[in-house]
Amino acid sequence: MFKFIVRRLLQAIPTFFGITLLSYALMALTPGGPVAALAFGANLTAREVERLKIQLGVNDPWPVQYVRWLVGDDWMRWDSDGDGIADGAVLIPLDVDGDGNPEPPGTRRGILRGDFGNSFVFKRNAMEILVERFPATFELGFSSLLIGALTGVVVGIFAAVNHKRWFDHISRVAAVIFDAVPVFWLALILLLLFGSQLGLLPLGGRCRPTLTDTCPPLHLRLEYLILPTFVLATGIIAGYSRFTRASMLDVVSQDYIRTARAKGLSDRAIWVRHGARNALIPIATFLGPAITFILSGAAVTETIFSWPGVGRTVVNAVTSRDFPVVMATVIFTSLATILGYLLSDILYVIIDPRIRLE
Numbered sequence: 001m002f003k004f005i006v007r008r009l010l011q012a013i014p015t016f017f018g019i020t021l022l023s024y025a026l027m028a029l030t031p032g033g034p035v036a037a038l039a040f041g042a043n044l045t046a047r048e049v050e051r052l053k054i055q056l057g058v059n060d061p062w063p064v065q066y067v068r069w070l071v072g073d074d075w076m077r078w079d080s081d082g083d084g085i086a087d088g089a090v091l092i093p094l095d096v097d098g099d100g101n102p103e104p105p106g107t108r109r110g111i112l113r114g115d116f117g118n119s120f121v122f123k124r125n126a127m128e129i130l131v132e133r134f135p136a137t138f139e140l141g142f143s144s145l146l147i148g149a150l151t152g153v154v155v156g157i158f159a160a161v162n163h164k165r166w167f168d169h170i171s172r173v174a175a176v177i178f179d180a181v182p183v184f185w186l187a188l189i190l191l192l193l194f195g196s197q198l199g200l201l202p203l204g205g206r207c208r209p210t211l212t213d214t215c216p217p218l219h220l221r222l223e224y225l226i227l228p229t230f231v232l233a234t235g236i237i238a239g240y241s242r243f244t245r246a247s248m249l250d251v252v253s254q255d256y257i258r259t260a261r262a263k264g265l266s267d268r269a270i271w272v273r274h275g276a277r278n279a280l281i282p283i284a285t286f287l288g289p290a291i292t293f294i295l296s297g298a299a300v301t302e303t304i305f306s307w308p309g310v311g312r313t314v315v316n317a318v319t320s321r322d323f324p325v326v327m328a329t330v331i332f333t334s335l336a337t338i339l340g341y342l343l344s345d346i347l348y349v350i351i352d353p354r355i356r357l358e
Contacts, residue, residue: 001349005342012338021066023330027323028062034120034321056120058323069117069327072110111331117324121317126324130310130332136206137309139218140302143225144232145290151233152240153283157276159241160248171241178238187231187304194227201227204306228305232298240286247279254278281348288344292336 035052044052053059057068109115116127159171195203202224207215215221251257252275260270299311306312310329317325 001346004345008342008345012342016334016338019334020070020327020330024066024069024323024327025062027321027326028058028065030321032321034058034323037319037321038120057117068110069323070110071112072115111327116328116331119317119325120322121320121325126322126328129313129325130328133308133310133313136307137302137311139206140225140228140232140307140309141298143229144298145236147229148233148236149240149286149290152237153244153280155237155241156244157248157271157279159245160252160275160279161271163249168245171245175238175242178234181234183231183235183298184300184304186234187227187301190227190231191304204304206308228301228307231301231305240283243286244279244283247282248275251275251279284347285344287347288340288342289337290340292333292340 034056035049035058038052038056050059057073058065060068111117116125118124119126119129122129155171159168162168191203194201206224207221218225252271257270257274260274265274299315301307302309302312303315314326314329316322317329
């Protein structure tokens with residue numbers, strides 16, 4: 001297994017850089033740009049626009065911007081006057097940390113050296129911003145995944161056990177409905193019903209606003225988690241229930257199930273010990289990529305419910321063309337996806353000893 005993991009990690013390297021290259025190109029070629037977003041329609045002169053582009057590091061063609069974002073800009077600068085400070089190829093000093101004091105050139109080291117750049121909007125390190133919002137995203141994503149996966153698997157097993165009965169028909173219809181209903185529409189309807197009309201649940205946010213901008217423990221603010229968790233969990237329940245039902249129906253038609261029946265085993269032992277255990281093996285394909293779901297969050301749901309997570313932050317970053325924040329999210333989402341699929345393959349071996357990766 002060790003050789004398999006190493007081989008998969010090596011194969012993931014070109015995939016990762018391909019994702020970052022494509023993402024940066026799409027972001028840089030989008031009409032508008034960070035200068036227009038930050039200027040808010042102000043009548044800037046050509047010199048002021050160029051100066052702002054240089055400060056943000058978006059004055060060069062996008063391939064040069066990508067390389068500078070990847071490996072830093074030390075290679076682009078040289079000591080032109082022999083004072084020991086790299087100042088060549090730079091028009092003005094760069095205020096990297098936004099404190100009003102421009103730093104000498106050569107302060108951008110690139111993501112390969114751990115420098116993700118400063119947010120154009122917040123004037124802070126992009127990674128620090130995402131780390132601050134990650135607990136809220138993990139809280140919402142993990143709750144939705146846990147409730148959705150457990151409920152979906154149970155519903156799928158019961159639907160297969162009661163094949164062609166009323167529970168099977170109702171669960172299939174409900175799964176199709178939850179798959180078809182847009183997330184934003186469901187979220188708005190629930191907010192209108194339970195939040196505005198009935199007043200049973202809050203309209204948004206993670207907790208009551210406080211002076212310290214911190215939230216109390218989870219058990220003291222569960223009412224804020226109910227609606228967004230339900231909205232995210234509905235899609236997971238629909239997917240897991242349909243997949244589990246189909247897998248169970250395929251398993252119960254196997255010869256070893258008929259042999260178990262011939263031996264006189266109880267229905268419970270057949271369905272749980274022999275049927276469900278083997279039917280859940282394909283479910284491992286969902287568990288690995290689910291890490292991406294937890295890390296990235298649901299942008300639409302977090303935006304509608306004003307949930308202060310990574311998804312909402314990325315939506316705002318895309319709107320304001322905040323390149324460092326967007327690309328920092330792309331990096332860790334890509335890594336989570338690659339590692340998630342690797343985890344799925346490993347889970348296959350853990351769940352089913354008959355499978356060998358080598």
